[in-house]
Amino acid sequence: MEYVLRTFALSKKYKNHYALNQASMNIQKGDIYGFVGENGSGKTTIIRLITGLISATSGCYELFGVSNNSPDILKARRKVGAIVETPSIYQNMSARDNLKMQCDIIGIKDENKIKEALFDVGLIELYDNPKKVGNFSLGMRQRLGIAMALLGEPEFLILDEPMNGLDPAGIVEVRELIIKLNREKNITFLISSHILTELALVATKYGIISKGHIVREISAEELRHEFRKSTVIEVNDPYKLSQILPSFVSFKDISLLPTGAKIFGDIDLNLIFEAVIKAGITIISVNCNEANIEDFYLSIAGGIHHD
Amino acid sequence: MTNLLKTDFKRILKDRLFMIVCIIGGAFALITPLLYKLLFGAVDADDMLGAFTSAKDIFFDSFLPSGNFGLVVPILLLIILSKDFSFGTIRNKIIIGKSRASIFMSMFISSTVFMCATVLVHALLTLFISLIFFDYQADPFTVGDFGYLLISILFEMLVYIFISALISFLSIFMKNVGLSIVMYIAINFILSIAGSIVSVAAMFAEGESAVLEFFMNINIFTSSLIGASNSYIFKDIMYIVLPPIIGSALLVTFGILAFKKKDIK
Incomplete structure (x- = not known):
């Protein structure tokens, strides 16, 4: 069984409060992992930990089989794309310039990648549009964030509340995009969402987190059987x-x-x-x-x- | 690292604030010599004030970190650098697997290049405009003076490398643009005032001012050794070179260490 992510008793403590407590989760290659939990349950904390934005108080994790304590973790991260909470974009630049900046960070020289990414998220009309991202709707920013995350051709895409701010048509587009990328490019997904019914339409596995604990991991098949x-x-x-x-x-x-x-x-x-x-x-x-x-x-x- | 540098250079160039830096630099370069001309130009050349005002003085004054452009550039660059935190774009670099040390170094190098370039262009522009109204110095300009000018510019750049290290450290450490600016202004003012107090104290101490002189000369914000005469002695060079180099090295080291431990929201 090939694991994209495994966490082992991962904990994060802020002063006297555990945002994450002994959390262990397992995501296999090809999974669309629906990450479910109430506000403040620790969903974003675990996402921040595995993307290297914060460090763990205790415990460890493996990304593509590489331990977070290994220097090779930086190489493993190159296979990851993520949107954590809100898309990280330069508000004073156009969509194309933002994608160009991301290409520069990654080291992509092919301008067609920008077109492809914009096309994938349904924003191709923005390719020649000089409109600043600061004037975009939240939904457009979400989609641009996904386009940026896709630029590095990730094998593992982490989307923190990707449906936030999207209109119904946008939700359907993102859902279809997730399924398409999973099927066609075999991208593994970790998706946290409050819209559980929406998650149910794409997820192949679920992780339930509550008060910093991973309470249960269950495949969609098992869930269908149990419930x-x-x-x-x-x-x-x-x-x-x-x-x-x-x-x-x-x-x-x-x-x-x-x-x-x-x-x-x-x-x-x-x-x-x-x-x-x-x-x-x-x-x-x-x-x-x-x-x-x-x-x-x-x-x-x-x-x-x-x- | 090259990719990060390319990104940082681009984002500084594309920022509207950088355009403002250039406009302010040009304006100061034009206004400062004019003000000197208005203030001192009318004074008789034999008068003390008139005799002391030269293009060389105005040129070296334009490098002062606590005055005019020297104060404005770091603050505006600090705002540009901090945007990586306010927009959250620093996360893109970490998520994709760039090391925090390389992110910090890229930020430091790009801010150094832009700061030194803008300060130097501003100072040279100030010098050229000053030469319209004033002589370079009382004595005729020699080849030796040219060499001294070049060396002095290099020393001034060391000061701005230190300032660049300081603002990179502050933007990483504070992660908040407002707080970073307040901290930078506070450090600049405190060190400038301290430098003034020490230099006044040194004047009164006479003969027994070795310690005070030491503190006066190592203060990067007020050091008056650069451009003060027509040549440098070894002791002066040490006073000019060592504080910014050691200071920059410490700030970069602590900046990287602090950034490695910092949680990014």
Whole structure:
């Protein structure tokens, strides 16, 4: 298994407060890692740590298999692109000049890279536009930030709240761009976001962080399995119900309850109701749960808050 | 490092403040000799004031770090350098894997080049305009004077290398443009005032002023040894050369160390 990032009990302490406490996370090559957590949970702290902006109080991490304590970490960082909180751009320069500056930092001489990056983020019309970035909307700055992060042809792209300030069309564009880059260029992503439903549309793996702790890491597949859509049917005769259900749903999708049954996945309720009524069973209640990443997050982080 | 230098040179050149630096430099170069002419030009040549005013004096005064352009340039360059922090663009350099030492060195070298270039152009412009109104000096200009002028310019540049190291250190250490400016002005004023106090004290101390003289001469902001005569003795050269070189080396070393430990928001 090839890991792009592994952190080992990473901690960051500010005076008497731990912004990050023994956080361990694992991102494999090709993952789109959705990083979820409440405000101040430590998402940006861990991003700042792995991008080298701040140093850890304790613990360590590996980027492309290179330890942060090795001098080679600087080489490993060349494979990383990132937007931390807000895009880092010169407000007094045009989009093209900003991209040129980034090209100079990286050492890219090919002007076409600038065009490509602007095209990728849907800002190609800015190539010849002398408008200063300071006059751009937040959404445009976000996209320009992504374009700058893409210039170095990174293998690992870290986006801290990339949907912030984007209009609905912009959100769709960024989402599609993430999926395209992941599929076509095999770029691994670490995306922190508050818009969990949006994250759910792209993420292949999730990391839940709360109060500086990584509470859980789960793949999208596991999450789908654990938090599938479910329907709870309560009846007067649970035994009879348990005999009828296998005709409509497979055994693995049925969980028997003392008062009825919980059925996972999409089912045709009309067919089941027909059979139940035919068998003389009385239905007491039916509850459908559309479980999603938000439910999952709340079930974990919410529980922690109440501790 | 070359890539970083290229970026830093570009961002200074593209900054509107750099244009303002050039305009202010030109304006000061024109106004200063005119003011000298207005103040001292009317005085009879035999008068003490009139006799002491020369293009050479005006030229060396224009290098003073505590006066006019010498104060303005570092402050405006400090603002330009600090923009890397206020815009957050310093993060782009760290994230892409540039070492903090090379980021600091690039900042220091680019600010040194721009500071020395602007101060030198301003001083030379001041000299040329001064020569319209005043003689270079009371005595005829010789080849020896030319050599002395070149050496003196080199010494003045050492002072500005130190100032460049100081503003690079402040911009990295304070990470806030306002605080950096306040700190620079405070350091400049305190050292200038201290230099004045020490020189007055040295005048009164007579004969027993070796310690005071030492403090007076090592003060980079007020050292009056550069351009004070027509030649340098070894002791003067040591006083002129060592403080800015040692000071710059210390500031660059501490700047790199401080930057390596600094958390970037």
